[in-house]
Amino acid sequence: MIVAALIGFALAALTCLRRRDDHRTQYLGWVILTATSVLTVVTGCRALSGHAEQVSLPWGAPAPVTLAADHLSGMMLVICFGLAAPLCLAAGASRRPGQQSLPALVAALLGALLLVLTSANLYALLLGWEGLTFTFYLLTNLERHLPGRGAAATRAASFGKISGSALLIGGLLLSTGSGSLDMASWSSVASGPSRDIGYLLLLVGFACKVGLIPMQIWLPPTYTAAPAPARALLAGVAVNAGFYGWLRTLQVLGSPPAWLATTVLLIGGITAILGIAQAAVADNLARLIAWSSVENAGVIAAGFGMGLVGANSGQPRLAAAGLVAATAQIVAHSLGKSLLFCATMAIDDDAGTLDLDELRGIGRRLPAAGIGLTIGALTLAGMPLTAGFASEWLTLQALMQQFRTDSLAFQLGAAFAGSLVALTIGVAGLTFVRVVGLTAYGDAAGTEATPRTDISRVYRTAVGVLCFLCLAVSAAAHWEFAAIARGLSQLVGDSARAANAPGWVIQPVYSGFSALSPGKLWIELPLMCLVVLAVTVLFSGRDLWRVRKAPVWSSGSPGVERQGGYTSFSFANPMRRVLATLLVSADHTAPTEDPVRADSVTEGMVRPLLRQVTVVEIVERYAYAPAWRVLMRAVHQAQRLQSGRLDAYLTYMLLTVVAAISVVTFWY
Structure with missing residues (x-):
């Protein structure tokens, strides 16, 4: 059933990419996505009830893609794809122009999510995780003609690669200790710095996807820039891959x-x-x-x-x-x-x-x-x-x-x-x-x-x-x-x-x-x-149903006639005001320069003021912005080396080789 679901997502993508300008074909793609999501929910229900599944797909080195559905992954399959089914139906009702490839990208997103939730070894996990990063980037940049889309997509890709790197390094540390790429074998890794660092890197890699500080600065721009039909799938479905990663890490490493x-x-x-x-x-x-x-x-x-x-x-x-x-x-x-x-x-x-x-x-x-x-x-x-x-x-x-x-x-x-x-x-x-x-x-x-x-x-x-x-x-x-x-x-x-x-009661x-x-x-x-x-x-009595209508009071100041709230x-x-310290907010008021508002001022009235409020994202301003400035200075310094002399570059390489040989000889 896992393989059938992967085939269903691939079929939906191929159906939409073949005739991208045909709305009927696009709608058929959404229907296939819905049906495949329902099939995946059935797979999750079976796994949750004890009917575990496992399959190995020989997709290449270094190891086969091993997929398995157990109690934990079954529960997450039900949560994620139980919501993906109605969301795909709702997305099919959208007719906004420029989104002909959206069903194919959503199919890739859901297929990558299925790989993550059913991965049994590090290779399958990384394959699905990189698929999520790639589809996040494409979905965010789908409406690239609109302002801010490119920057948001770059952030999504950058933090996706950071999370993937953390998972790769952490997984390799644990796999080295266990001698296997199977995640179940990581439980045999002995306690020590390698296990603790691997534990930390796995949690950090998954936390990057869900937006924990200080890695949250990519998430709001990405969700805002993504097409409207894709936002629900990104925020309500795909993000659960990170939460699942936390639970799986705890289950494996203890x-x-x-x-x-x-x-x-x-x-x-x-x-x-x-x-x-x-x-x-x-x-x-x-x-x-x-x-x-x-x-x-x-x-x-x-x-x-x-x-x-x-x-x-x-x-x-x-x-x-x-x-x-x-x-x-x-x-x-x-x-x-x-x-x-x-x-x-x-x-x-x-x-x-x-x-x-x-x-x-x-x-x-x-x-x-x-x-x-x-x-x-x-x-x-x-x-x-x-x-x-x-x-x-x-x-x-x-x-x-x-x-x-x-x-x-x-x-x-x-x-x-x-x-x-x-x-x-x-x-x-x-x-x-x-x-x-x-x-x-x-x-x-x-x-x-x-x-x-x-x-x-x-x-x-x-x-x-x-x-x-x-x-x-x-x-x-x-x-x-x-x-x-x-x-x-x-x-x-x-x-x-x-x-x-007992008695329909829940407790902690x-x-x-x-x-x-x-x-x-x-x-x-x-x-x-x-x-x-x-x-x-x-x-x-009857007084309850009597309604007294009166003008809406907006202000006690003279000259204010607008009825509003x-x-x-x-x-x-x-x-x-209350969270001004946390938000680093600041108010600026000045006479309006808007000619429409200025012309509306009558004799005896005070010139209207224009109020502007700025709210700062403190992590980005005080952590990432200084680091970015330092990085850019280093980049500019490195650019100066690009126009150097060839004989100088050869000299640098020779000195580096001599230094490396000297260090190795002295060490051994």
Whole structure:
């Protein structure tokens, strides 16, 4: 079935490349991608239920491409390709020009992802990983005629090569110690510096793909520059290759060094707060969602860090508490991010812009996209009745288990990460209120009424499926965590099963600490709302249904006649003030030079001011920018050698050879 899925992706790519200008052929390609994704989900379900598969493809030296589907990879196949199926259907509804090769690139992306998730040796892993890097670059640069695409694609390729290099070096260190390229053999590597360095390099290589600091600067530009139909697949599906790599590394190598577990905890918390701070003040919808991906990567890393703490402490239940929370957050992030970017697909096609202040009331014009924005935003904000509520609750509960370890470093690291994650969850609520209240259903006063835009039935079906999954996963949390426990059985044995308690209740593995029932909330909260509504109707009578209309109050200052409210910019301004140190934000006000605004000034009115706010990406400014300047100076110095004399170059080479021979002779 793994081979059949690879053939299906190859067939979809060949079908689209053969007749790129034929929309029917392109749509057929999307249908083949959808069907192949469903086949891959079936493969994952079989592996998750215990029907493991393994196949070796003799694709060349240095080793055959060995692919295998076990419990862990089966779980990730279900998560990734279960979302890829509706996303491919939704992408097929897009008719934007210049994207004829998009289905072929998506087929290459999903094929490379399948290789990563089923790789059993280092050669297969690197083959799939380089395929992901290549397709990330091509997808980002597909609309190369638009500004910023080339720079974003270069960043994606650069950090992709950095991550690939880290995986190559780390994998070779471990393979040298085990004497085999099979990843399962790495568990036999003896403890020592080589194993610890290999462990670190693998985690760093996978972390680069998900956007942990300080490697997050490529991710928001890439997601923003990619075509609208590809964003959901990149952010909600392909990014899970990095999370899978973390879990597989822990499963193969076991207990990590204590310093590595503490570092992951700290970096996870810092990444979460930095990502949500940037998302809270972003003025572009795609950029906001992209920075939310950085935030969610930090939350997942914090849960994974607790898993590393448990593995180092020799406590499988503590490890299970962190890993179950991290995996549940992977599910919630994939669902919410896929739905949000799927909604922006129709918005981008209709409005031609993703500026938040220009999209006010877009949910009334595009009902399907508006509902998708709302449910996706609530999911990522961790609101009750969505998949994100239980996962974020479990992450906080897992980080509270630091008292179960005797290490002071672990206790302080978990407390630090827990406080930052809690703050992140609070800021996320405010961030996505802006998306729902001001963008999806904000007051569009001052603009002409626009009729509903016709959206294809296929697109509405895809959005409906994603909305249903965001809500159904919460209602069926008991079954979700049962599947997660089966998928993590290779890492923590049966310990993860304790996350499910009797009576549709979930808990952070340890019974008696805390408990939550997302399924029962689906019964209790609607009933409570009905009771409140009934009591209100009973005591208010007919007055409840009487509506008093009044002009919207906007200001107490004289001369202000505009009826309006908060804009997206003004709503985010308090967050810019509160997080000014983290964002390095600065305000600049000056009399406007806009002739239209200047001419509107009447006698007795103050000349209007133009306010500009700059927000800095601190890692890029204070880490990468200085390093880039030093590198450029070194490059300019090296360029001076290109116009030298040939006899001087020969002299340099001779001296180098003599020095090398002298050193080798002296050493031996």
